[in-house]
Amino acid sequence: MTVDDTTVEQRPRITSLPGDAKLVRISEPSWAWVRAIALEQEPPAEITEEQIVELELVGLLVDAPGEDDGLVIDPHWQQFLRSALTSPVGVELVCVDGDRAWTTRLRIAGRVVVIIDQSREVTADAETMQLGRRADAVILGLSTIEHLSETFEALVPQRPAFTAADPAPAPAELVDAPAVAEVQMLVIASPAPEQTVVSGGSWYAYGQEGEQLAVLVPGEDGTEARELEPGSLTSAMRAKVIAAIGHVTAHAAGSAA
Numbered sequence: 001m002t003v004d005d006t007t008v009e010q011r012p013r014i015t016s017l018p019g020d021a022k023l024v025r026i027s028e029p030s031w032a033w034v035r036a037i038a039l040e041q042e043p044p045a046e047i048t049e050e051q052i053v054e055l056e057l058v059g060l061l062v063d064a065p066g067e068d069d070g071l072v073i074d075p076h077w078q079q080f081l082r083s084a085l086t087s088p089v090g091v092e093l094v095c096v097d098g099d100r101a102w103t104t105r106l107r108i109a110g111r112v113v114v115i116i117d118q119s120r121e122v123t124a125d126a127e128t129m130q131l132g133r134r135a136d137a138v139i140l141g142l143s144t145i146e147h148l149s150e151t152f153e154a155l156v157p158q159r160p161a162f163t164a165a166d167p168a169p170a171p172a173e174l175v176d177a178p179a180v181a182e183v184q185m186l187v188i189a190s191p192a193p194e195q196t197v198v199s200g201g202s203w204y205a206y207g208q209e210g211e212q213l214a215v216l217v218p219g220e221d222g223t224e225a226r227e228l229e230p231g232s233l234t235s236a237m238r239a240k241v242i243a244a245i246g247h248v249t250a251h252a253a254g255s256a257a
Helices: 028-038 049-057 075-085 145-155 233-256
Strands: 022-027 061-063 071-073 089-097 100-109 112-124 129-134 137-144 181-189 197-206 212-219 222-228
Touching (some): 028 071, 089 233, 181 233, 197 233
Antiparallel strands (some): 022 137, 089 181, 112 129, 112 137, 197 212, 212 222
8 A cells, every 4th residue: 555645745755555554644643542532541742733644644543433523543443553553562673774874663463463654854964873863654554464574665765686677876974884774673572571682683685785784793892794695684574573583472471371
């Protein structure tokens, strides 16, 4: 399903997700209100008329059954958001492509994958790279676990080392040269505080067009880069998520025994 870009003039970074998916783009304050309602919390601020119109246009607010002027969050969105946002399995992505950057949070509950994506400013000096101010728009998506690999491919930088994307010229400015693009991932499985397991990694696209893939691994003299087969990023990411789901499932089975 393609993104509804009614509320924001700038072209969205993600335009579609695989399979039977939903994808909308809304303002950050509107997302804060929707998130609070989905979690049955007090919203940080009262919803404005502009936000009501925005959420109606993208289908997040619908007519309340049996009420002439009442509005509610679409029941399907609300159910999926509530179950995923309270799930013990999550993924945090930080992606950089040239001088562009974004953060993406995925929450997984059963078959449902909720995606919360936001562009960020990125700066670098001789020693460090930092993420700065967030964009005022949030991309919110719903996907399914059956399309997890394809969903990852839609979210990471579209470079040949990461996906099957066609080669594209390297950006004019690289904030973390010599890498053309990079992906940092953290997978969290937390069925209980004392049973929390964290895994992840950092992957880099090198070469003139980002066609070579490398991963950072521990070495004798600290962290070192190891070359991998192009396209193997998403399979590695999927394996870490499946392991996280397995950890949570095993804990639930042990608690029920």
